[in-house]
Amino acid sequence: MYNLSDMATIRELLSKNGFRFSKSLGQNFLINPSVCPRMADAAFETCKGGVIEIGAGIGVLTCELAKRFFKVLSFEIDKTLLPVLSETLSDFGNIEIINEDVLKTDLNELINSKMAGMDVCVCANLPYYITSPVIMCLLESRLPLKSITVMVQKEAADRLCADVGSRNAGAVTAAVNYYATVEKLFPVSKGSFVPSPKVDSSVIRLVIRDKPPVCVDDETKFFRLVRAAFGQRRKTAANSISAGLSIPKNEVEKALSAAGFDLNIRAESFTLEDFSALYNNLNF
Numbered sequence: 621m622y623n624l625s626d627m628a629t630i631r632e633l634l635s636k637n638g639f640r641f642s643k644s645l646g647q648n649f650l651i652n653p654s655v656c657p658r659m660a661d662a663a664f665e666t667c668k669g670g671v672i673e674i675g676a677g678i679g680v681l682t683c684e685l686a687k688r689f690f691k692v693l694s695f696e697i698d699k700t701l702l703p704v705l706s707e708t709l710s711d712f713g714n715i716e717i718i719n720e721d722v723l724k725t726d727l728n729e730l731i732n733s734k735m736a737g738m739d740v741c742v743c744a745n746l747p748y749y750i751t752s753p754v755i756m757c758l759l760e761s762r763l764p765l766k767s768i769t770v771m772v773q774k775e776a777a778d779r780l781c782a783d784v785g786s787r788n789a790g791a792v793t794a795a796v797n798y799y800a801t802v803e804k805l806f807p808v809s810k811g812s813f814v815p816s817p818k819v820d821s822s823v824i825r826l827v828i829r830d831k832p833p834v835c836v837d838d839e840t841k842f843f844r845l846v847r848a849a850f851g852q853r854r855k856t857a858a859n860s861i862s863a864g865l866s867i868p869k870n871e872v873e874k875a876l877s878a879a880g881f882d883l884n885i886r887a888e889s890f891t892l893e894d895f896s897a898l899y900n901n902l903n904f
C-alpha cells in the first residue's frame with residue numbers, strides 16, 4: 621500500500637505518470653496524514669453504507685473511505701489521474717472511480733443504480749472553484765443523503781456555518797440551513813496540501829434534516845426571494861428585493877410591514893422564519 625502523505629512517493633507516482641497539477645481544477649492534494657482519517661470518521665459517524673467522494677486526486681481520502689464504507693463512488697474529472705488511481709487504489713475492491721464532471725451527472729440515478737438500499741453520504745476535499753455549486757446541487761436535488769462532510773476554504777466555511785440572521789450570513793447560509801444542520805469540525809492549515817493554496821481551510825459537516833425548519837409552498841420561489849434580498853448587501857432588504865425581483869418598492873415595504881419588520885431591515889438580519897413570513901406576505 622502506498623503512503624500517499626509522503627512527498628517522495630507522491631512525486632514519484634506523479635512524474636512516472638506524467639501528471640501536471642491543474643490550478644483551474646482546484647488540484648491541491650492533502651498530505652497531512654491526520655486529516656483524511658478524521659474526515660472519513662466524521663462521515664462514517666452519520667452513515668455506514670455508501671459514500672460519494674468528489675475529486676479523488678491521487679486517492680488519499682478515497683483509501684480512508686474504502687477502509688470504512690461498504691461502497692465508495694469517487695468522481696475524478698481529470699483523466700490523467702486515472703492511471704495513478706488504478707495503482708494507488710489497487711488493494712481495494714469496493715471503490716468505483718467515475719471519470720465525469722460531478723455537476724453534469726444525475727446523482728439520483730447513480731445512487732439508485734449503484735447504492736440501492738444503502739445509507740449514503742458525501743465526503744470530499746472539494747475543488748474550491750465549485751464549492752457552492754456542488755453543495756447547493758447536492759442539497760437542492762433532494763438526494764437521499766444522510767450527510768455531507770467536506771473540506772472548504774475557511775472563508776466559505778465561515779459563511780456556510782454562520783447563524784442565519786447574523787452578520788456573516790448570506791443566501792447560501794440560509795439555503796444550507798433550510799436543508800441541513802451545519803457544524804464546523806476542524807481547521808486545516810494551507811501547509812497540509814501540495815501545492816499549498818493561498819488560504820487555510822476547514823472541514824464542515826452538514827447533516828441533512830428530515831424536514832425543513834419552515835414550510836413554504838414553492839422552494840424555488842422562496843430561494844429567489846432569499847437571493848434577491850442578499851443581492852445588494854449594502855442596501856436595505858426592501859431596495860434589494862425590489863431590484864432583484866422587479867417588484868415596486870412600495871409593495872415590498874407593504875409586505876415587510878404586514879410581516880412586522882422595520883422598513884430599513886437588511887437581509888442579514890432575517891432568520892429563516894423571517895424570510896418565510898415575508899415570503900407569505902409578498903406577491904410575486
Ligand code: SAM
Pocket residue numbers: 645646647648649650674675676677678679680681682695696697698720721722723745746747748750
Ligand atoms: N481528494 C484528493 C485529496 O484530498 O488530496 C483531491 C482533492 S483536490 C482539492 C480536488 C479534486 O477534484 C482534483 O483531483 C480535481 O481534478 C477534481 N475535480 C475538479 N473538478 C471536478 C469536477 N467538476 N468533477 C469531478 N472532479 C473534479
